Amino acid sequence: GENVEQHPSTLSVQEGDSAVIKCTYSDSASNYFPWYKQELGKGPQLIIDIRSNVGEKKDQRIAVTLNKTAKHFSLHITETQPEDSAVYFCAGDTGANNLFFGTGTRLTVIP
Amino acid sequence: NAGVMQNPRHLVRRRGQEARLRCSPMKGHSHVYWYRQLPEEGLKFMVYLQKENIIDESGMPKERFSAEFPKEGPSILRIQQVVRGDSAAYFCASSQHPQGGGTEAFFGQGTRLTVV
Numbered sequence: 001g002e003n004v005e006q007h008p009s010t011l012s013v014q015e016g017d018s019a020v021i022k023c024t025y026s027d028s029a030s031n032y033f034p035w036y037k038q039e040l041g042k043g044p045q046l047i048i049d050i051r052s053n054v055g056e057k058k059d060q061r062i063a064v065t066l067n068k069t070a071k072h073f074s075l076h077i078t079e080t081q082p083e084d085s086a087v088y089f090c091a092g093d094t095g096a097n098n099l100f101f102g103t104g105t106r107l108t109v110i111p
Numbered sequence: 112n113a114g115v116m117q118n119p120r121h122l123v124r125r126r127g128q129e130a131r132l133r134c135s136p137m138k139g140h141s142h143v144y145w146y147r148q149l150p151e152e153g154l155k156f157m158v159y160l161q162k163e164n165i166i167d168e169s170g171m172p173k174e175r176f177s178a179e180f181p182k183e184g185p186s187i188l189r190i191q192q193v194v195r196g197d198s199a200a201y202f203c204a205s206s207q208h209p210q211g212g213g214t215e216a217f218f219g220q221g222t223r224l225t226v227v
Contacts, residue, residue, distance in 0.1 A: 006153075034215065043115075043202055043218040044154065089153055097167055097209045098144055099216065101153035 002027040002094045006102030013080050014110050021105045023090035024072040030092040033066060033073050034099070038087045047088075048075070080109045113138070115205050115219035116185075123225045124193045132188040132222045136205030143186045144216065145171075145178060148200040159210075160186055193226045200224075 003026040013019050025033075031052040036044035050057045050064045050073065057064050061080075066073040077084055087106050091099040116135040124130050136143050141162050146154040156170040160180035171178065175193075180186040190197055202221045208214040 032210075032214075036218070043117075043220045046215055046217060049215065093210055097142075097159050098156040098170070099154075099210055100156070101146075103153045104151075 002030060002092055002100040004090060004092050004100050004102045006090050006105060008105060009103065010106045010108075012108045012110060015080060015082060017080055019075075019077045019080050019084070019107055019109075021075045021088055021090070021107070022072060023074070023092075023102050024070075025092045025100075026071065027092065027094060027100075028071065030094065032093040033064070034091050035064060035075050036089045036091065036101075038089065038104075040086075044089060077107075080107075082109050082111050085109045115203055115217055117203050117219035117222050119222060120220060121223050121225070123227060125227055126194060127192050130190040130193050130197070130224055132190075132201050132203075132224070133185040134188070134203030134205075134219060135185040136203075137217055140205035140207050140217075142206045142209055142214075143180050144204045144206075144210065145186075145188050146202045146204065146218075148202060148221070150199075154202060157188075190224075193224075195226050198224055198226045 006023045034049035037047045038044045050066050061078045063076040087104045090102040143160045145157040148154045158171045158178045159167040175191045177189045200221045200223045204216040204218045206214045206216040
């Protein structure tokens with residue numbers, strides 16, 4: 001089955017700096033890789049996703065890259081702001097109609 | 112268009128009682144998924160349902176846990192004879208098409224179950 005590993009588990013950056021979170025997956029059949037942001041006491045919020053036929057996708061300050069050969073994908077947040085502070089989860093589809101989540105990265109943006 | 116609605120937001124049950132968690136998917140979504148999240152951990156898949164059918168329950172414990180998604184009304188996750196280890200946040204997600212097809216899934220705010 002699918003296994004998704006996520007690093008780092010915690011990340012602190014100064015406001016305005018960039019943050020990078022990396023994930024690796026095991027199931028070569030996975031084709032869809034979403035990223036979720038979870039704030040304290042709330043549900044996960046989809047922030048960006050990428051499909052296997054694309055290598056990179058950007059949405060304003062957020063970008064995701066995918067290397068299917070190496071089976072890893074990364075989230076890049078530029079010009080970080082305090083409101084970016086949250087727990088970020090990567091995920092991959094399993095081909096069995098559900099998502100397999102990483103263990104999360106707690107991002108703290110220091111003003 | 113309201114998002115995925117879950118209730119209650121918080122639920123406290125004594126050991127041995129039953130917990131019933133409700134989830135109304137986004138309008139137009141017929142695929143519902145339940146996930147469990149333990150403190151400081153990621154989300155673990157439990158069950159996937161379409162209207163009136165359980166499609167995949169491979170992540171759900173064999174005993175005490177059941178789920179349904181009736182023709183009318185919300186999806187229900189039911190936990191019988193709760194134990195302290197059931198304490199967790201339970202999230203429901205919905206999608207317009209099956210997640211295996213790369214369709215976006217949207218999550219509710221979750222139900223935080225505490226067993227005392």
